[in-house]
Amino acid sequence: MHSSIRRLSLITALTALLHPAYASAADCSAASPRIRNLMARMTAAEKLGQLNQLARQAIATGAAGSQGQAGGDEVIAAGGVGSFLGVRGVADTRRLQEIAVTRSRLKIPLLFADDVIHGYRTIFPVPLAEAGSFDPELAERSARIAAVEASASGIHWTYAPMVDIARDPRWGRVVEGSGEDPYLGSMMAAARVRGFQGRDLSAHDSVLATAKHFVGYGAAEGGRDYNIASMSPQTLQDVYLPPFKAAVDAGVGSIMAAFNELDGTPMHANGALINGLLRKQWGWNGVVVSDYTGVMELMNHGVAGNRGDAGERALRAGVDVDMISEIYSKELPQRVASGRLPLAVVDASVQRVLVAKCRLGLFDDPYRGADPARERASILTPEHRQVARVAAGRSIVLLKNARDVLPLRKDIGEVAVIGPLADQPWAMVGNWPGAGKPEDAVTPLAALRNTLGEKRVVYARGSELIGDDRSGFAAAVKAARDSDVVLLFVGESPEMSAEAASRTSLDLPGNQQALADALVATGKPVVAVLLNGRPLSVGKLAEETSALVEAWFPGIEGGNAISDILFGDVNPAARLAITFPRNVGQVPIYYAHKMTGRPPRAEEKYTSKYIDAPWTPLFSFGYGLSYTTFGYDKLRIASPRITANGRQKVTVTVTNTGTRAGDEVVQLYLRDEVASVTRPVRQLRGFRRIHLAVGESGAITFELGREDYAFHDAGMRKVVEPGRFSVFVGGSSEATLSGSFEVIAQH
Template identity: 45%
Template structure:
C-alpha cells in the first residue's frame, strides 16, 4: 500500500488542478457572454503609467476615463500598493468591473537590486537564480504589481548587442536551464499566491540574433538554427509554466515577429499547446507599418491579432481598429474571444476577480521591501556572479593586514552604476560602492586612498598624475574600470566594445608604478581589454552586481568568498571576430591551432580563439579531474550510460567548481557543432577533498533536429568531454550509440 501512496497523491493533485481549471473556464464563459465587443477589445489594450517608461509614450490625458469605460485590460509602470489600489478602484467603476493586471519590468530585482541577469548566469547556480527571482517576486507582489516582463531568454552570441546584459548568454542548454529556474522563481508555488507574479518569456523569437548586433534590426536564419539554438529556452519557459510570452521587435525571415503566425500560432499555441497569452513588445504592432509589412495601424492590428498577438502594449492599434475589422469580417469574433479568454484566465488565476486589491497591501509592502533577508540574498548572488579571470602569482586573495590600499578608477566610488541597466530607481537606494564595501570590510585597520584618474569616456589624462601619486603610497592598487550603467542595455548597441576612453591607459600607468595591481571590470557585456588581460596579474569581472555590489567585491577580494563564476558568453579578442561562440559548426577546413592559417578557416591577423572562452573562470584553489569511467562503451537507443570521474580540490582553499560535460556527434545527417554543453554540476569541495561526480547520458542528450526538423538521435560515434571550461577539457572518451 505504501508503494502506491505517492502515485495516489499525484493523481489527487492532478484531479484537483483539473477541477480548478474547469471551474475557471466556466467562469470565463460566463464573463465573455456578458461582454460587448468593445469591452472585449478593451481587454486586449495596455497603457503605460506616467513613470518608469520603457519606450516612447503616446500622450493620453484620458487614461482614467478609458479605464472607467472598460477600454483597458492592463497597465504597465504603475507600482506601489497605494497607487495600484487607486487605479484599480477606477477599473471597478466600469460596467463589467473586470480588474486590471499591473505589469512592470522587474528584470533583476525590485526594491533590492540583484546582479544583472548575465552576471547571475555566470554563477551557474540555478537554485540561486531561482531564489533571486523569488525575492524579486515577493517584493513586486507586495507592491501591488502582478506581472514582470522577464525573463529574457534570448540566446545572444554578439556582445555588440546591448541587451546581452538581460539574458543568460550564448548557450542553449545553459539558457534553457536558467529560463526554467527564473520562471519558477517568479511564479513560486503558483499564480494566486500573494508572493507570486506572472513571468513573461521574451522576446519570441530570435531577437538575440539581430543582424550586426544592432537593436531592433532584422534577423535572418535557417529554420534549423531557429529550432536548434533559439527556440529551446522558450520551450523550457513553457514547460516551467510561464504565464505570458512577449513577441519581439525583429523580423524573422522577412516577417515581423508580432505578425508572425508561424511563431505565435503554429509553434507556441498549437505545437506547444500554450494556454497563456502573448503581449506585444512596446509599440511593436504599430511598428509593422515602419517595417513596411502593414500599410497602416488598421492592417497592423489585423495581422497581429490573426498571428496570435493577444495584447497590444502601447501601440494603440487594437482599440481604434478591431471593431471595424470584425464588422468588415476581416477578423472573426472567435479570434477576439480566444485572446480575451487567455487574458481573463490569468486574472482568475491571480484571484483578482475575488479581490481586485489583494496584492495592494501597504502593510505587507512595508514589511517586505528591502528587508535584511532580501539584501542577504542579493549579496550571496553577487558573490556567486563574480568571475576571476586571472590571478598570477596568487596576488589574490588580499591580506587583511595591508596598511594602505589605493582605490583607483572612475567606478571606485560609484553607487548608481552598481545597480546596472534595467533596474528600478529609488530614493535613498542604499547601493554599496566598491570603496564603501572595502571600508565596511576593513574598518579603520587599513587606510583607503582614492583617486578617480579619469572619467569613463575621457580622452584626457589630466587626472593620471594624481592617481599615480596616490597609488605610489599604497601596498596594493585596486582598480575599478568599465562601463556606466547606461552603456549596455536596450538601444545600447555598440561597434566598439573595448573598455571606453583612456581607462586602459590608466591601467598601464598603475602597472608602471611597480605596485601589485588588481583590476575589477564592471560592465553589462563582454568587453575587450587585451593589454590588461596580457599584463595585469589579477583581474576579476564583476559586471553590475546590484545593491550589495561593494560588499560582494570586498568579500571576494579578501577571500571571505572564493570566486567560482564561469563565463556564460565568449569574450572576443576583437570586434572582427564577432559573432564568436564556442559551439560553432564543424568546417571542412578546420584550423588545428592558432598558427594553422594557410587555406584554413582562420584569420590572417588574429587567432580564431577568444580571449576568454565560454565556461572559463578561475578559483583561489585548484581542481584535478581523474579516473573517467563509462558504465558501458555503447549506449542503446533507449538506454543510458553512467559517466563518472573523480574531482579533487588540490589547493589550500575550500572552493566550488563547475564541472562541465560536453558532447560531440562525430558524423551525422547534418553538420554538428564541435562541442555542445549537455550537463554541468556545481560542486563544493573542502581543501584536499575528493568526490565522485556522475553524469548520465541518454538518447535525449544526443538528439538534434535533422534535415526534416524532426527531433531524434542517430546511431553512430560520439566524443564525450569533461572539463573546467569549453576550451579546457580535462577528460575525454569515445562511445557509440547503437540501435
C-alpha cells in the first residue's frame, strides 16, 4: 500500500509539472487561466461528462453500457463522469482518482460526494435533536468533526445541511432539519456550513457543503414525501427561503434542487428560482446539484416528454449536476451538436463545477492528503466521541418531571430497564448514519449497567416496536414490581423516519403504549425515554408517567448521554425545535401561525378550535425543562421609538431560582401588531443559551434590526411598516414577559 501511495504522489507531482490544469494558482474564478484553459480544450462530451454524477454501483457494474469493473473504469478514463456519490474510503477514492488524473485526456480530478448528515463515523444526534440544543457553536463543531473524518476518507462534498422548514411531522424528513422556525433554522444552517467548509475550503479537512432541498420540500402536501407543495409568495419568501439565504451568506458552495414542484413548476425545472433568485438576485454562483434521479423525474411530473427534454429543461433552469439519471451525458450531446441546446448553457454549468474543484484544491492535490494513516488517525477518536457525548446531552429535552422524580440518585436500589429500544444500537445511530456502525454505539442499557453495576439493573424487552405480541409483558411487569424505578425506552425505529418514511399516525407504533399502561399500573414510578425522529402524539404517555424525556436518535454516545441526564451528571436544557401535536388531526401545527378573524376562545363556540380536542399543542416550540428553575424580570427596551433602519436593544435579567447550576435558553419573540398583510402571532428573533450558578443572575441583551421587522407585503416588496411591535422574552414560545416599542416612518 505504501509503495502505491508513493507512486501516486509521484504521478501527481509529474502531472502538475506537465499539465496546465495542475499549475498552482490561487485564482479559482471562472475567468482564471486554469479554468479558461480547460474550457478551451474540452469537447462537448467531456463538458457534459463533468456534469454527470454516478453512484458507487455504476463502477461495480460498469456504467454507460460497459460490463464489469474495467468497463466502469473506462467511463472515468473517457472523461464521462465528473463526480461520484457514495464512494468512500481512501482505497476506493484514491484508485478511482488515479484513473481520472492519469488516464483521462484532460486529467480533471473527480469529486466524491456522500450524505454526511450528522457525522461520518462518529455519529452525532440527528439534526432535529441538535437544533434543540439552541447552540449553533455546537452544530458548527459537530459539522467540523464530520468534515475532518469524511475528508480523511477521501470525500470532498457532503449533501448537508438540510435546511428545509418542516411544520408537518408526518413528513419523515423532519428528522434531517432544524424544525419549524426560519430564524433557528437560519442560525443552524449557517453554523453547519461553516463547520463543513471551515475557514479554507482548499484545506484537506474541509468539505463542500450543500444546502438542501431548494425549495419548499418541507411543505409537501399531506406530509407525503416527494409530494407537491403550494404556498403564497410571502410564505415562500418569509418562511422557506431564509435558511437558504443564511447558507448562501455563510458561503455554501453547493445547493441541491428539491424533488417537489412549487405551484406548478418542478424545482428541477424552476429557472425563475434557481437562475433568477439564487444566482441573479442573491448573486450566488455555486454548484446546483439535482437530487437522486431528479432530472429524469421531470417526465413523471409531466413537464417533459422524454429524457432529452427533461435534461434540457433542467440544465437551462440552472441544475448543474445530474445525479444518477445520466441524461446530461447521454441525451444532451446530440442537442448541443444540433444547436438546439446552446453550448453557452453547458459552459456556464461546467465552469461552476470546475471552480468548485479548484476551490477544493483538487487541481493541486487530487487526493487532498487522504491516505490510510490519516484515515485511521482521524476517525472515531476519543476526542470526537467526547464531543458526541456532550452534543447528545445538550440535545436531550426534559418534557415532564412530576414531583422531581429526576434526577435519580446513584445509590438507588434496583432499576428496571424496559422497552424495545433500551438495547438497540441502531436507535442510537439513527437514520442517515454515514459510515457509522451500530457496534460503535453505547446503548442505554449498556450505559446504565456501567453507571449502576450489573446487579442493580434488570432488563426486560417487554414488547417489539411493531405488532401486537404481548408475550413479553409479564416479564416486564415482574421486573417493574421488583424495582424502585422503571426506565422505559420507546419510540420509533430509524426506518420509520427520514426519506420515504411518512406516517399517517403519530402514535407510538405497535403495543408500546399498552406496555406503558401495564408498567404504570404497578404503581412504581415510570420514566419514559423517547427515541424517535419526529414529534409523536404521546399525550397519554405524558399524562401517566412520572417523567418524560425526549432523546431523539442521539448518536453513538447516546446511551451515556441519557445516563448523564437521568442521574443528574448533566442538567438538561435543550428545547423543542418543533411543536408536538396532541394528535395527528392538529397537523400542521406550529407556534408562528397567523391570527384568524375569530381566534380560539374556549368560552365562545364560533371561534377557530376543535370540538373533540384542545387547539393548543401537547408541547410547544422552544419548550423544555431543567432540574433547576429560572426567573425573568427587569425587561428593558432601550428606545420607545425607532426608525425602520434603527437598532433596538432589549435587555432582560435572568436568575437561577432553583437549587442546581444549569443552562437556560433565553428566547426573544417579536409581534408586528398591525400591518398591511397578516403577520404571525409571534416570531423568534433571538436566543441565547447561558449558564447560571444557583442564585446567579445575568443580564442578557438582544439587538434587533431592520431584518427583524421586515416582511414581504402584498406587492412582494420587502418592507418595514411603521407601527407597534410587541416583545416577548422567556424560556419558550409561550413566554409572557412582554413590552413594546414603535417603529416610525423614516424621514
